Amino acid sequence: MTIPLAEEQRCEAVSTVKGNGRRIFGLACTPADQDPRGLVVLPPGYERRIHHYSVLSRYLIRHGYATLRFDCTDHIGLSDGEIFDFTMSSMAGDVACATAQVPDALAELPRYLVASSLAARATVRALAENAPLSARVDGAVLILPVIDLQDTLRKVIGEDLIEEWRSGRVTDPRASSRVLDHEVAYGFARDLIDAGWDDPSGAGAELAQLALPVTAIAAAQDEWVRVDDVLAAMAAADETPGARDTVVLEAASHELSHNAPVMRLLMEQVLGALASASGEELAVEHLEFDEVMETMRSEREWKQAEYSDLTICEVTS
Amino acid sequence: MAIGSQASSEPPVSSVVAPPAHRRVRPADLDALDELLYEGRDSYARPLDEARRVEWIAAAAAHHMEHNPLFARLAGKRGFAPDALRATGDLASVPLLSSGLFKRRDVRGACSGTVKECTSSGTQGTRSIVPRDRRTLERFIGTVLHGLHEFHGHTELRRALVLGPPAEEAGDLWFAYVLTLMELVYDTRFFMHDEHLESEELHAEIVGLQADEQPTLVGAPALLVDHLTWMCERGLRIALDPETAYVVTAGGWKRRGDESVSRPELAELVSDRLGLPPSRIRDVFNMVELNSVLFECETGAKHVPPWLAVIALRPADMSVADPGEEGILTFLDPTATSYPGFICSDDFGSVRAGGCACGRHGEILELTRRMTTVEERGCGLKLERYVRDTP
Numbered sequence: 001m002t003i004p005l006a007e008e009q010r011c012e013a014v015s016t017v018k019g020n021g022r023r024i025f026g027l028a029c030t031p032a033d034q035d036p037r038g039l040v041v042l043p044p045g046y047e048r049r050i051h052h053y054s055v056l057s058r059y060l061i062r063h064g065y066a067t068l069r070f071d072c073t074d075h076i077g078l079s080d081g082e083i084f085d086f087t088m089s090s091m092a093g094d095v096a097c098a099t100a101q102v103p104d105a106l107a108e109l110p111r112y113l114v115a116s117s118l119a120a121r122a123t124v125r126a127l128a129e130n131a132p133l134s135a136r137v138d139g140a141v142l143i144l145p146v147i148d149l150q151d152t153l154r155k156v157i158g159e160d161l162i163e164e165w166r167s168g169r170v171t172d173p174r175a176s177s178r179v180l181d182h183e184v185a186y187g188f189a190r191d192l193i194d195a196g197w198d199d200p201s202g203a204g205a206e207l208a209q210l211a212l213p214v215t216a217i218a219a220a221q222d223e224w225v226r227v228d229d230v231l232a233a234m235a236a237a238d239e240t241p242g243a244r245d246t247v248v249l250e251a252a253s254h255e256l257s258h259n260a261p262v263m264r265l266l267m268e269q270v271l272g273a274l275a276s277a278s279g280e281e282l283a284v285e286h287l288e289f290d291e292v293m294e295t296m297r298s299e300r301e302w303k304q305a306e307y308s309d310l311t312i313c314e315v316t317s
Numbered sequence: 318m319a320i321g322s323q324a325s326s327e328p329p330v331s332s333v334v335a336p337p338a339h340r341r342v343r344p345a346d347l348d349a350l351d352e353l354l355y356e357g358r359d360s361y362a363r364p365l366d367e368a369r370r371v372e373w374i375a376a377a378a379a380h381h382m383e384h385n386p387l388f389a390r391l392a393g394k395r396g397f398a399p400d401a402l403r404a405t406g407d408l409a410s411v412p413l414l415s416s417g418l419f420k421r422r423d424v425r426g427a428c429s430g431t432v433k434e435c436t437s438s439g440t441q442g443t444r445s446i447v448p449r450d451r452r453t454l455e456r457f458i459g460t461v462l463h464g465l466h467e468f469h470g471h472t473e474l475r476r477a478l479v480l481g482p483p484a485e486e487a488g489d490l491w492f493a494y495v496l497t498l499m500e501l502v503y504d505t506r507f508f509m510h511d512e513h514l515e516s517e518e519l520h521a522e523i524v525g526l527q528a529d530e531q532p533t534l535v536g537a538p539a540l541l542v543d544h545l546t547w548m549c550e551r552g553l554r555i556a557l558d559p560e561t562a563y564v565v566t567a568g569g570w571k572r573r574g575d576e577s578v579s580r581p582e583l584a585e586l587v588s589d590r591l592g593l594p595p596s597r598i599r600d601v602f603n604m605v606e607l608n609s610v611l612f613e614c615e616t617g618a619k620h621v622p623p624w625l626a627v628i629a630l631r632p633a634d635m636s637v638a639d640p641g642e643e644g645i646l647t648f649l650d651p652t653a654t655s656y657p658g659f660i661c662s663d664d665f666g667s668v669r670a671g672g673c674a675c676g677r678h679g680e681i682l683e684l685t686r687r688m689t690t691v692e693e694r695g696c697g698l699k700l701e702r703y704v705r706d707t708p
Binding site for chain 2 (some may be wrong): 245
């Protein structure tokens with residue numbers, strides 16, 4: 001049975017401010033007809049915004065979760081700053097802030113993180129360096145997590161930003177390089193080195209510090225992230241008290257959203273991981289084709305209107 | 318996990334790290350054809366894999382024989398067997414449904430979930446109805462995304478400006494529905510409401526684009542000409558970036574065939590008013606019965622995707638035309654699961670192999686004209702007779 005989007009969820013805009021004064025714009029959605037069983041925070045990957053996670057969010061809402069999505073600061077989207085100034089440390093700060101500072105109505109719910117690609121790496125860092133936050137989170141799902149940033153960036157850009165900065169070939173942090181669709185300043189590369197993001201073993205070491213249940217989902221044909229890196233990082237964390245699970249999606253690349261059967265499988269894995277983190281079982285009910293279409297269309301239109309018809313909830317720390 | 322607990326004279330191997338434990342999962346409804354549709358890249362970089370295409374078409378035929386009584390009867394009448402196709406590779410042996418049949422018969426087989434009844438525009442009086450289930454629709458979208466990746470390149474900066482109605486007005490009309498799918502991939506605006514083209518709004522939208530936004534104007538050629546004419550009448554010109562902007566036409570001229578302008582004339586208009594060279598004008602081919610989209614490359618050639626077979630048949634005896642020889646176009650599309658995608662169309666054209674000047678491999682489709690005469694239409698009717706005469 002097809003359920004209209006408006007009947008299934010209630011949404012409000014969320015605004016919160018990071019420690020550095022930057023404002024984060026977000027979108028909180030809750031099931032329309034039931035109390036949420038948990039809150040899932042969905043940090044966006046590089047060049048991803050709120051609407052890119054619309055289908056994942058609707059799946060979560062259908063299964064009783066509230067969701068919180070946001071645009072990163074110093075990035076594309078409605079939060080403060082421009083993507084020219086993007087850094088991984090800024091992204092990790094956004095994850096920490098958005099996960100810690102949630103609307104009052106959602107604050108008491110079990111809290112989960114589902115993050116993909118670069119945001120998954122940022123999520124691991126955000127949790128590892130913030131014990132109180134990590135203790136507040138009940139589980140994390142890392143979708144196609146970037147582990148070896150230098151290797152991934154080489155594959156994405158075709159040049160080695162880290163080596164260029166490290167070797168001194170580039171010394172101006174305001175010089176820029178094209179990263180996919182946008183120019184990003186070399187401050188990005190400087191941050192990767194200065195803050196230790198360039199260490200390929202760092203993700204495993206940070207994961208090993210996390211006591212919460214973590215599921216990592218890799219793609220067998222990922223052109224940007226080596227599956228073995230994900231497996232190794234997760235194996236490095238095997239001795240922690242938190243449960244670990246690693247899943248490899250066959251016949252899938254880094255661009256999951258274009259592969260409908262794989263997307264359904266991904267949703268099953270994410271929902272299964274969240275249910276497992278809370279010791280529950282969950283029967284997955286898939287969205288109908290028309291529901292997926294309606295969700296994507298509505299959220300694209302919403303985004304183009306900059307969510308102007310929503311009330312805004314100001315969240316403070 | 319420590320290895321080497323058994324007694325052995327070999328040195329202890331407990332330092333060997335076992336492969337990390339993990340689960341491998343795969344969607345049950347994803348086969349090799351789906352992998353190419355959804356994940357295939359550089360699909361035209363190598364010569365066509367004919368054996369693979371034959372296998373996909375044979376498998377699709379077997380599926381329809383099992384699940385579609387109409388096709389099963391047709392195959393029985395023709396003495397067609399998928400294994401024989403696998404053995405001979407004779408694609409011309411596959412039974413065809415004339416496009417006219419979709420106007421008169423329910424062609425659906427087993428369908429998964431909700432079925433969308435996709436309708437044609439009814440240019441010749443009666444509307445075709447093509448039942449698409451979820452898997453068929455998803456695969457159709459897969460063919461669109463596959464083509465966009467290959468021929469237009471994917472970027473989040475693209476803006477689709479559609480000379481057509483939004484989804485809520487498109488209804489089941491296939492062409493309009495297909496245009497609304499742009500919304501799934503790009504930020505999109507629609508410039509047709511209540512059957513009225515909003516040229517002024519479209520022009521303002523283009524003028525107001527941000528510097529890094531990459532527009533694609535999409536619509537039927539007649540509406541594109543309407544808009545360009547509107548610009549001419551007001552002396553308006555825009556210089557779109559020839560490195561990033563596209564004009565995409567689709568759907569043909571339909572009821573406005575009398576007003577059609579040639580491709581060179583259209584290119585002249587686009588160049589004059591939008592500042593784009595011919596290489597940035599791309600027609601795409603699809604029809605309501607066809608579940609794949611054929612994209613044009615920068616040289617203006619329509620590339621046949623590697624899963625699809627297009628065969629031109631001589632109208633006199635329905636024999637296979639030589640490469641480059643005009644004939645009635647037939648399509649063997651294995652991506653359709655809820656109906657047989659083996660279609661005898663109302664179009665004339667030719668097919669040639671051997672690749673393209675753009676450097677891509679594979680087959681090229683050249684459309685020449687629609688069927689017009691009674692004699693020509695008789696070819697399709699011959700095909701239908703097979704079905705009608707079958708109990």
